[in-house]
Amino acid sequence: MKKSREIILADKAGFCFGVKRAINTAFKAAAGGKVYCLGPLIHNPQEVDRLRREGVETVDDLKTLKPGDSLIIRSHGVPPSVLRQAHDKDLTIIDLTCPFVGKAQRFAERLQIEGYRIVVVGEKKHPEVQSIIGYAGEDAIVVETPADLEGMKAQRRLGVVAQTTQSYSNFSEIVLELLRLSKELKVYNTICNSTTERQNATRSLAGRVDIMFVVGGRNSANTTRLVSLCREEGKPTYHIEVADEIRQEWLQGASKIGVTAGASTPDWVIEGVLKRLREGHTSKQPVR
Amino acid sequence: MKKSREIILADKAGFCFGVKRAINTAFKAAAGGKVYCLGPLIHNPQEVDRLRREGVETVDDLKTLKPGDSLIIRSHGVPPSVLRQAHDKDLTIIDLTCPFVGKAQRFAERLQIEGYRIVVVGEKKHPEVQSIIGYAGEDAIVVETPADLEGMKAQRRLGVVAQTTQSYSNFSEIVLELLRLSKELKVYNTICNSTTERQNATRSLAGRVDIMFVVGGRNSANTTRLVSLCREEGKPTYHIEVADEIRQEWLQGASKIGVTAGASTPDWVIEGVLKRLREGHTSKQPVR
Numbered sequence: 001m002k003k004s005r006e007i008i009l010a011d012k013a014g015f016c017f018g019v020k021r022a023i024n025t026a027f028k029a030a031a032g033g034k035v036y037c038l039g040p041l042i043h044n045p046q047e048v049d050r051l052r053r054e055g056v057e058t059v060d061d062l063k064t065l066k067p068g069d070s071l072i073i074r075s076h077g078v079p080p081s082v083l084r085q086a087h088d089k090d091l092t093i094i095d096l097t098c099p100f101v102g103k104a105q106r107f108a109e110r111l112q113i114e115g116y117r118i119v120v121v122g123e124k125k126h127p128e129v130q131s132i133i134g135y136a137g138e139d140a141i142v143v144e145t146p147a148d149l150e151g152m153k154a155q156r157r158l159g160v161v162a163q164t165t166q167s168y169s170n171f172s173e174i175v176l177e178l179l180r181l182s183k184e185l186k187v188y189n190t191i192c193n194s195t196t197e198r199q200n201a202t203r204s205l206a207g208r209v210d211i212m213f214v215v216g217g218r219n220s221a222n223t224t225r226l227v228s229l230c231r232e233e234g235k236p237t238y239h240i241e242v243a244d245e246i247r248q249e250w251l252q253g254a255s256k257i258g259v260t261a262g263a264s265t266p267d268w269v270i271e272g273v274l275k276r277l278r279e280g281h282t283s284k285q286p287v288r
Numbered sequence: 289m290k291k292s293r294e295i296i297l298a299d300k301a302g303f304c305f306g307v308k309r310a311i312n313t314a315f316k317a318a319a320g321g322k323v324y325c326l327g328p329l330i331h332n333p334q335e336v337d338r339l340r341r342e343g344v345e346t347v348d349d350l351k352t353l354k355p356g357d358s359l360i361i362r363s364h365g366v367p368p369s370v371l372r373q374a375h376d377k378d379l380t381i382i383d384l385t386c387p388f389v390g391k392a393q394r395f396a397e398r399l400q401i402e403g404y405r406i407v408v409v410g411e412k413k414h415p416e417v418q419s420i421i422g423y424a425g426e427d428a429i430v431v432e433t434p435a436d437l438e439g440m441k442a443q444r445r446l447g448v449v450a451q452t453t454q455s456y457s458n459f460s461e462i463v464l465e466l467l468r469l470s471k472e473l474k475v476y477n478t479i480c481n482s483t484t485e486r487q488n489a490t491r492s493l494a495g496r497v498d499i500m501f502v503v504g505g506r507n508s509a510n511t512t513r514l515v516s517l518c519r520e521e522g523k524p525t526y527h528i529e530v531a532d533e534i535r536q537e538w539l540q541g542a543s544k545i546g547v548t549a550g551a552s553t554p555d556w557v558i559e560g561v562l563k564r565l566r567e568g569h570t571s572k573q574p575v576r
Contacts, residue, residue: 168468172464172467172468175464175467176460176463176464179460179463179475179477180456180460182477183476183477184474184475184476184477185473185474185475185477186472186473186474186475187467187472187473187474187475188471188472189467189470189471189472189473
């Protein structure tokens with residue numbers, strides 16, 4: 001007897017506004033000739049491959065670029081020092097910094113002007129956090145988890161901004177600790193709505209299925225965070241970049257399968273995964 | 289066999305800096321002639337009686353006062369409208385607003401100028417909160433417990449100050465909720481150190497005795513809060529204003545007795561309680 005299986009895609013899975021805008025503009029710009037992007041445009045190797053084939057080349061720094069070359073600033077933004085370098089080299093700048101990241105940068109700059117010691121809640125090495133720190137000043141502190149605050153000295157005035165893709169629960173735990181460590185605390189909650197909505201939809205879906213697939217780049221911080229959320233819900237969770245990674249044995253005994261995807265996961269990749277999962281239960285073939 | 293009994297006084301019990309300063313200055317001022325105090329100088333009926341005998345008279349409003357009369361502004365402070373009335377009546381103002389309350393007033397004023405919607409964490413009817421609201425503006429919201437926030441609409445910018453004698457745990461719970469209700473949150477933690485220290489010392493003492501006595505005015509908010517803290521520690525707790533209220537049966541079976549007192553409880557009242565408790569276990573007489 002064939003067991004019925006249900007595949008459910010989470011609301012809000014895939015590209016957010018900032019990523020969609022960056023991808024669309026990059027493709028348009030590349031139609032007029034080669035463009036360079038400082039670091040991969042998004043944290044999704046499959047989409048970055050597709051972009052390269054269309055003329056969007058990833059560079060690690062500005063050294064090889066010549067005056068007049070077109071430089072894309074990706075959605076994560078860059079510190080002001082990099083913008084200055086690009087201007088000094090007379091590059092044509094296509095600034096695709098996500099407007100929500102731009103807000104976090106401006107709030108960080110304002111907190112610095114107002115004399116606050118700044119805490120950025122986020123991942124130290126993430127390019128978005130690096131871009132925000134550029135505006136927050138050299139003595140800004142990056143805090144990833146409440147444990148990072150152990151031993152931190154009390155400060156009179158603390159200013160706080162967040163990486164736009166942070167989970168609210170981690171952010172609020174850190175703010176609560178910072179409240180204890182200061183007499184004056186100014187907090188800009190710069191977590192973007194689309195992150196919160198995607199995380200809520202993912203958590204809710206994980207709660208009512210047997211297993212979860214999270215689709216997106218292994219180098220994508222927001223995708224990895226969705227994996228953690230699903231595991232916190234106690235569900236077996238598989239982080240995959242593409243459909244080909246799905247293994248038949250993972251699906252054994254699962255009658256409801258949830259699928260979600262990070263903000264940098266293109267629709268065509270998500271579609272591929274959904275198609276494979278549907279086939280996986282119509283055919284009796286092993287998936288690979 | 290006589291059972292040994294230990295009486296332990298909490299650290300930091302009794303007058304805080306602001307109250308001590310107010311009492312001392314009021315006595316000095318009254319030595320030069322009658323002075324008026326708008327509302328009881330402190331929330332301790334026994335000490336207010338003593339002050340009256342020395343020439344510090346409590347008035348409920350400014351109506352009966354004449355130009356040149358001396359008016360004490362007590363440690364809780366007053367809204368600016370009352371200060372203006374006093375100036376308009378040409379009263380001689382002796383401003384004994386606690387400097388920490390003065391800070392909360394100034395921070396509230398600054399938040400108002402900066403355009404924040406202001407939340408005062410404290411008791412709606414407490415004169416200190418009323419004085420702070422005078423600086424926070426008419427649309428300020430007073431929040432006593434996190435439950436007060438139920439149904440509150442999200443605000444873009446919220447500014448927060450606290451009644452100086454709030455408990456930190458209640459304050460931080462409320463701040464956590466306000467973080468969820470705003471995109472920008474500026475918090476001045478105006479709880480005074482002496483409150484925190486007294487509460488911590490009380491909690492720690494309550495944890496290691498059999499019963500607790502909390503000495504202070506029944507109209508004293510900070511004293512009442514000490515009672516709650518002791519009960520949260522699971523200890524039988526008696527709120528008394530004076531030694532005469534102690535009943536022998538309360539002491540049955542208690543080998544360790546803790547005593548603490550609010551910020552407005554005079555030393556002579558605390559001493560009276562300690563003396564009675566010591567007698568209570570040396571003599572075999574019922575306490576009253």
